[in-house]
Amino acid sequence: MCGIVGYIGDRDAFPILIKGLHRLEYRGYDSAGVGLIHADKTLSIYKAKGKVSALEQSVENKDTTGTIGIAHTRWATHGEPNETNAHPHFSQSGNLALVHNGIIENYKNIRETLQKYGRVFRSETDTEVLVQLIEYVQETQKCDLFAATQQALKTVIGAYAIAILDKNNPDQIIAARKASPLVIGVNKTENGRTEYFIGSDASPIIEYTNQIIYLQDEEIAVMNRKGKLKITNLDNVKQTPQQQTLQMSLDELEKGGYPHFMLKEIFEQPDAIRTCIRGRLDIVDQDVLLSGILDHKEKFLNARRIIICACGTSWHASLIGKYFIEEAAQIPVEVEYASEFRYRNPVIFPDDVVIAVSQSGETADTLAAIQLAKSKGAFLYGICNVIGSSIARATDSGTYLHVGPEIGVASTKAFTGQVITLSLLGLAIAREKKSLSDEMFHMLVNELQVIPDKMQWTLEHNKDLASFAQMFTYAKNFIYLGRGYNYPVALEGALKLKEISYIHAEGYPAAEMKHGPIALIDEEMPVVVIAPKRGMYEKIVSNIQEIKSRKGRIIAIVTEGDTIVKELADKCFVIPDTRDCFVPLLAVIPMQLLSYHIAIAKGRNVDQPRNLAKSVTVE
Ligand code: F6R
Numbered sequence: 001m002c003g004i005v006g007y008i009g010d011r012d013a014f015p016i017l018i019k020g021l022h023r024l025e026y027r028g029y030d031s032a033g034v035g036l037i038h039a040d041k042t043l044s045i046y047k048a049k050g051k052v053s054a055l056e057q058s059v060e061n062k063d064t065t066g067t068i069g070i071a072h073t074r075w076a077t078h079g080e081p082n083e084t085n086a087h088p089h090f091s092q093s094g095n096l097a098l099v100h101n102g103i104i105e106n107y108k109n110i111r112e113t114l115q116k117y118g119r120v121f122r123s124e125t126d127t128e129v130l131v132q133l134i135e136y137v138q139e140t141q142k143c144d145l146f147a148a149t150q151q152a153l154k155t156v157i158g159a160y161a162i163a164i165l166d167k168n169n170p171d172q173i174i175a176a177r178k179a180s181p182l183v184i185g186v187n188k189t190e191n192g193r194t195e196y197f198i199g200s201d202a203s204p205i206i207e208y209t210n211q212i213i214y215l216q217d218e219e220i221a222v223m224n225r226k227g228k229l230k231i232t233n234l235d236n237v238k239q240t241p242q243q244q245t246l247q248m249s250l251d252e253l254e255k256g257g258y259p260h261f262m263l264k265e266i267f268e269q270p271d272a273i274r275t276c277i278r279g280r281l282d283i284v285d286q287d288v289l290l291s292g293i294l295d296h297k298e299k300f301l302n303a304r305r306i307i308i309c310a311c312g313t314s315w316h317a318s319l320i321g322k323y324f325i326e327e328a329a330q331i332p333v334e335v336e337y338a339s340e341f342r343y344r345n346p347v348i349f350p351d352d353v354v355i356a357v358s359q360s361g362e363t364a365d366t367l368a369a370i371q372l373a374k375s376k377g378a379f380l381y382g383i384c385n386v387i388g389s390s391i392a393r394a395t396d397s398g399t400y401l402h403v404g405p406e407i408g409v410a411s412t413k414a415f416t417g418q419v420i421t422l423s424l425l426g427l428a429i430a431r432e433k434k435s436l437s438d439e440m441f442h443m444l445v446n447e448l449q450v451i452p453d454k455m456q457w458t459l460e461h462n463k464d465l466a467s468f469a470q471m472f473t474y475a476k477n478f479i480y481l482g483r484g485y486n487y488p489v490a491l492e493g494a495l496k497l498k499e500i501s502y503i504h505a506e507g508y509p510a511a512e513m514k515h516g517p518i519a520l521i522d523e524e525m526p527v528v529v530i531a532p533k534r535g536m537y538e539k540i541v542s543n544i545q546e547i548k549s550r551k552g553r554i555i556a557i558v559t560e561g562d563t564i565v566k567e568l569a570d571k572c573f574v575i576p577d578t579r580d581c582f583v584p585l586l587a588v589i590p591m592q593l594l595s596y597h598i599a600i601a602k603g604r605n606v607d608q609p610r611n612l613a614k615s616v617t618v619e
Contacts, residue, residue, distance in 0.1 A: 002027055002028050002072060002073065002074050002075050002087075002099075002100070002101035002102075002200070002617075003020075003021060003023075003024025003025070003026075003027040003028065003072065003073040003101065003199075003200045003204075004024075004070070004071070004072055004099050004100075004101050004161055004162075004163055004182065004198060004199065004200045005017050005020030005021055005024065005070070005071045005072075005197075005198060005199055005200075005204045006069065006070045006071070006099075006163040006173050006175065006196075006197065006198030006199075007020075007067075007068065007069055007195070007196070007197055007198070008067070008068045008171075008172070008173050008195065008196050008223055008224070008225060009067060009068075009187075009189070009193070009194075009195025009196065009225075010067055010189065010191075010193060010195065011067060011195065012065065012066075012067065013036060013066050013067055013068055013069035014034065014036060014064040014065070014066070014069065016197070016204075016208070017034050017069050017070070017071035018034070018052060018055070018056060018071070019204065019207070020071065020197075020199060020203075020204025020205075021034075021052040021055075021071050021072075021073045021204070022052050023203040023204050024073055024199070024200055024201070024203065024204060025051065025052055025073055025608060026407055026408075026409055026607075026608070026613065026614035026615070027073065027075060027101075027200060027613050027614055027615050027617075028073055028074050028075025028076075028613045029050070029051045029052070029073060029074075029075070029608055029613075030049075030050070030074045030075055030076045030081030031047065031048065031049045031050065031073075031074045031076075031081050031082070031083065031085065031086035031087075032047070032048060032050075032051065032052045032054070032055040032071070032072065032073045032074065032086065033045060033046060033047035033048070033055065033071065033072050033074075033086045033087050033088055033099070034046050034047075034055065034059075034064075034069060034070070034071040034072075034088070035069055035070045035071070035088040035097040035099070035165050036064060036065070036066035036068070036069040037066050037068045037069065037165055037167065037170045038063060038065055038066045039065065039066065041167065041170045042167070043094075043095075043097060043165060043167040043170075044062070044063060044066075045088050045090065045097055046058060046059045046062060046064075047083050047086035047087075047088075048083065048086070049081060049082050049083050049086065050081075051608075052073055067225075068165065068170065068171070068173065068225070069165070070088060070097065070098075070099050070163040070164070070165055070173065070198070071088075071099065072086070072087035072088060072099035072100075072101075074086055074087060075613045075618075077103055077126070077618055078103070078107070078124060078125050078126045078127075079123055079124030079125045080124070084122060084123050084124075085123045085124055085125050087099040087100060087125075087127060088165070089122075089123060089125065089127050089128040089130075089131050090122075090131065091131045091132055091134070091135035092119050092120065092132055092135055092136075093135060094167070095135070095166060095167045095168055096131050096134065096135050096145070096164055096165065096166055096167075097131070097164070097165045098127065098130055098131035098134070098162055098163070098164045098165075099127075099162065099163050100126075100127040100130060100160055100161070100162045101159075101160070101161045101162075101180045101181075101200055101617065102158060102159030102160040102161060102178075102179065102180035102617065102618070103126060103158045103159055103618050104126040104127070104129055104130060104156055104157070104158040104160065105157045105158035106155075106156065106157040106158065107126035107129040107158075110129045110133055110155070110156070111129045111132075114129070114132050114133060114136055117136065119132045119136060126158075130152065130156065130160065130162065131164070133152045133155070133156075134148050134149050134152040134164070135148070136152075137151045137152045145164065145166050145169060145174060146174060146220070146222050146230075147236070149164065149174055149176060149220055150220055150232070150234050150235075150236060153176055153178070153218070153220070153234055154234050156178075158178075158179075159178060159179035159180045159364070159617065159618075160176065160177065160178055160179070160180055161175075161176075161177040161178075161180035161181060161182040161200060161215075162174075162175065162176050162177070163175045163198050171224050171225040171226075172222055172223065172224040172225070173196070173198065173222070173223050174220065174221070174222050175198050175215065175220070175221045175222075175223070176215070176218075176219065176220035176221065177215045177216075177217065177218075177219065178217050178218050179217060179364075179367070179390070179617075180200075180362075180617055181200055181201060181214075181362055181389065181390055181617075182198065182199075182200065182214075182215040183198070183199045183200070183201060183202050183205060183212055183213070183214055183215070183388075184196060184197070184198055184212070184213040184215060184221060184223070184229070184241075185197035185198075185199065185202070185205030185206075185208060185209045185211065185212055185213075186209060186211045186212075186213065186229070186243060187208050187209035187211065193227055194227030194229075195208075195227075196223040196229065197209065200615075201386065202246050202248060203405065206246060206248055206249070206250055207250050210245050210246045210247075210248070211243055211244075211245060211246075212243070212244050212245075212246045212388075213229075213231075213241045213242065213243050213244070214242070214244075214388050214393075215231070216239070218233055218234050219231055219232070219233055219239055220232055220233070220234065221241075229241065244388075246387075247387075248387075248405065260408065260596075260606050260607050261406075261407040261408035261607045262408030262409075262410055262412060262500070262592075262596055262606045262607055263596055263606075264408075265406055265407070265408050265412045265413045266412045266413070266459070266589065266592045266593060266596065267459060268403075268404065268413055269412070269413050269416050269452075269455050269459070269589065270452040270453070270455040270456040270459070271452070272402075272403035272404055272413045272416070272417060273403070273413075273416055273417065273420055273451060273452045273455060273585075274452045275402050275403065275404070276401055276402050276403050276417045276420050276421065277420060277424070277448065277449070277451075277452070278402075280424055281424075281445055281448060281449055283445065283446070283449060286438075286441065286442050286445055287431060288424050288427045288428040288431055288445065289428075290399055290421075290424050290425060290428045291399065292381060292397040292398045292399040293397075293399075293425060293428045293429070294428075295397060296379065296381075296396070296397045297432055299353055299379045300331075300353060300428075300429050300432070301429070301432055301433060302351060303331055303351060303352065303353040303379075304332075304349050304351045304352055305331065305332045305333070305334065305349070305352050305353075306325060306331055306332070306333045306334070306352070306353045306354075306355060307333075307334045307335075307336060307341075307346075307348070307352055307353075307354045307355070307373070307378075308321060308322065308333060308334070308335045308336065308354075308355045308356075308357055309336050309337075309338040309341050309354060309355070309356050309357070309366055309369040309370060309373070310335070310336075310337075310338060310356065310357040310358060310366060311337065311338050311339060311358075311363050311365055311366055311616065312411070312495065313359070313410075313411040313414070313415050313492060313495060314357045314358055314359060314363075314366075314411070314414070314415075314418060315335065315337060315357075316415065316488045316489075316491050316492040316495070317357060317415050317418035317419050317422065317488070317492075318335045318355075318357045318418070318422065319335050319487075319488040319491075320419050320422065320485060320488045320489075320581075320584050321333070321335075321357070321418070321419065321422025321423070321425070321426070322334070322335045323484070323485055323488075323581070324422060324423050324426045324485075324581050325422065325425065325426040325429070327426075327581070328426040328427060328429075328430040328435065328436055328444070328581075329426050329429040329430040329433055329435050330430075330433065330435045331429065336369070337365075338356075338363065338365040338366040338368070338369035339365040339369075339619065341369045341372070342365060342368040342369040342372050346372075348372075348373050348376040348377070348378050349376075349377075349378070350376070350377035350378065352373070352378040352379070353378065353379050353380075353381060354369075354370060354373035354378040354379070354380050354381070355380075355381045355382070355383060355425075356369065356370045356380065356381070356382050356383070356384075356391050356395060356398075357383045357384075357418055357422070358382075358383070358384050358385075358389075358391050359384070359385045359386070359401070359406055359411055359414035359418070360384075360385070360386050360389060360614065360615040360616075361382070361384035361385065361386045361389020361390055361391040361392045362386070362389055362390050362391070362615045362616075362617050363391070363615070363616050363617070364616060364617050364618055364619045365616075365619050366391060367390055367391055367394060368619065370382075370391065370394060370395060371394065374394075379396055379397075380394070380395040380396045380397075380398075381395055381396065381397050381398050382394070382395035382397075382398030382399075383398060383399060383400075383401065383418060383421050383422070383425075384398065384400060384401070385400065385401040385402075385403060385405075385406060385414050385417065386405075387400055399421060399425075401414060401417035401418060401421055402417070403416075403417035406614075407607070407614070408606065408607045409499070409500075409607060409608060409609055409612050409613065409614050410496055410499055410500050410592075410595070410606065410609070412496075412592050415492060415588060416455070416585050416588065419584055419585055420448070420451070420585065423444075423448065423581065423582070424448075427441070427444060427445065427448075443579070444579065444581070447578060447579050447582060448582065451578070451582055451585055451586075454575075454576045454578060454585075454586055455585065455586060455589060457576050458574075458575050458576065458586045458589045458590070459589060461560075461573075461574050462573050462574070462589065462590045462593055463593070465590075465593050465594055465596075465597040466597050466600070466601070468571065468594075468597070469594060469597030469598045469600070469601045470601045472503075472526055472598050472601075473598065473601045473602050475503055475524070475525075475526055476503065476504060476524075477503070477504045477505065477506075477520070477524075477525060478494065478497055478503055478504070478505040478506075478525075478526050478527075478528065479494075479505070479506055479507075479508065479517065479520065479521075479525060479526070479527045479528070479552075480493040480494040480497075480505060480506070480507040480508070480527075480528045480529075480530075480591075481507075481508055481509075481510040481513065481527060481528070481529045481530070481540075481543060482507070482509070482510060482529070482530040482540075482587075483509060483510045483511065483530075483535075483536045483539065483540055483543075484535055484536055484580065485580055485581055485583055485584055486530040486532070486583060486584060486587060487507070487508075487509045487510075488584065489530055489583075489584045489587050489588050489591070490507035490508065490509075490510075490528070490530060491507035492507070492588055492591070493505075493507060493528055493530075493588070493591035493594075493595070494506055494507035495507070496591060496592055496595035497594070497595040497598065497599075499609050499612060500595055500596070500599040500604055500606045500609050501595060501598045501599040501602050501604055502602075502604065502609075502610070503598065503602075510529065510539075510540055510543040511539070511543065513543060513546065513547070514546065518546065518547070518550065521547055521550040521551070521552040522550065522551060522552070523551040523552075523553070524553075525552050525553065526552075526553045526555060527547050527552045527553065527554050527555070528555045528556075528557070528591065528594070529543065529544055529547075529554060529555070529556045529557070529565075529569075530556075530557045530583070530587045531544060531556050531557065531558050531562075531565045532557070532558065532559045532575065532577075532580075532583045532587065533558070533559035533561075533562055533577065534559070534577075534579075534580045534583060535580045541564055541565060541568070544556065544565060544568050544569065545568065548568050553570050554568060554569040554570050554571075555569065555570065555571045555572075555573070555594070556568075556569035556571070556572045556573070557572070557573050557574075557575060557587045557590055557591070558572045558573070558574060558575070559574070559575060559576070559577050560574045560575065560576055560577065562574075573590035573594075575587055575589070575590070
């Protein structure tokens, strides 16, 4: 993972770099570092273990002046999270400093070879290999840094987004990428000069400019103080930068008065879903307009099968999508963990449609899974939130969630956005295939239209969970149960609790309890059951009774007006009635809030839980 920031221009670089690192902390926060070239052309590197705030404290009395710099926030892969392994890394001579996001897979071989030539390594990282190699090439081939970087990167296997400072060329930054994202921001200042920003995504840049260039795989860029930008591929063939205007405001990135991004994002869901649906539901003509589908209708109509590849929360949303697409469009759907799919030589037919579902659009396993599917001739469709992300660009077609940036590490509004988008996709195919009656289609479309209001209602009726959550700080385990469409919601509820409170939790299909897990139930065990007054209501009531008679503590999610489950449960959260297929969109909200409040009661850092990062760009 890791986050990269860079700046070259007339402003003081340090505050820009630090602010940028804070915005990228979702990508990792094991250590942070910054490299600056001062006015006297000296190069300083400052690093600290831990978060960006630790770096800020550590440089309090140091020289942080300079108008060119690079910075890094780390999610450790090679070498423990300490100051030595923090980026930037120096080359042997100390002339070059480099930050890196990604993994160099052949780093051991390169390191051993360079050691034979007398290079001494200070850290355990794969990154240091890069900077040492670049300098080695520069010295032995007597070429400039740009050419040396091109040559060095050709020998590297793996993923990288890098930025390099050179003490001997104090007026330039070099950047390059392969399989890890890198964005360049371009700004014309009032005095007509051009300044450049670098970011792992646009969040460190958007405050200064909305003019963005997404560096492509195996492209290398050099930006200098005179405002010049050159981009080539690794064979030195000049590339024409595609500058775009980014539609994202800084406000969207701030907490907006909430104590945490996660809580803000939970409460944003009604609006986020309104935006996600906007323009896609044609209520007058009763149609679904999903651009990526309309353009490739035949692919979907003739699909032998749909395979959805995803990870984590996106996998849970995909499972709900499977249930809906199979029910509405009558196409078989398989949902695959991308990390398993990519390594097991799966059968993929040219008439399969493979859908990648990913909030970040950068998840390494999901990206690799679709690359595998592409090599076997499948049509690729991407459902991503981050605009211009790697998965969005690697697919043949696709659609964005449009739920706005998700900063909290625990995914919330992206989950509901994914469920909605997959539902829209199912409806769009069903409309074309005529696999749903007009009456059912209209009913579903009309219901989808009011889901944001029902989400709002759910939030208003369940917001005060703080004192209730206190009662569960003792718990070491939780069980989550659901049936049908709500089984994936049980999985998602359990994941949300695990990742931010560090309480062990398991999600099960409720009827599976009697095949083993019911042995876990005693008076200590909280069991969250999704029990809407719909489809399998009577059956889930029986499951609740089985738990109750073994003294489990039942927390139920019920439809407004329910009386039967209320009698049995220790606590009920209410949701408005909706169609079975849309219950997940409402039922997940009390679960998100419950996890949030339990985590807060336990003093956890909900926006940055331990060992996690928002974008999993390593496998
Ligand atoms: C959990 C969570 C993760 C992600 C997973 C996939 O709250 O956020 O499980 O869902 O890492 O990430 P994306 O959707 O970016 O591919």
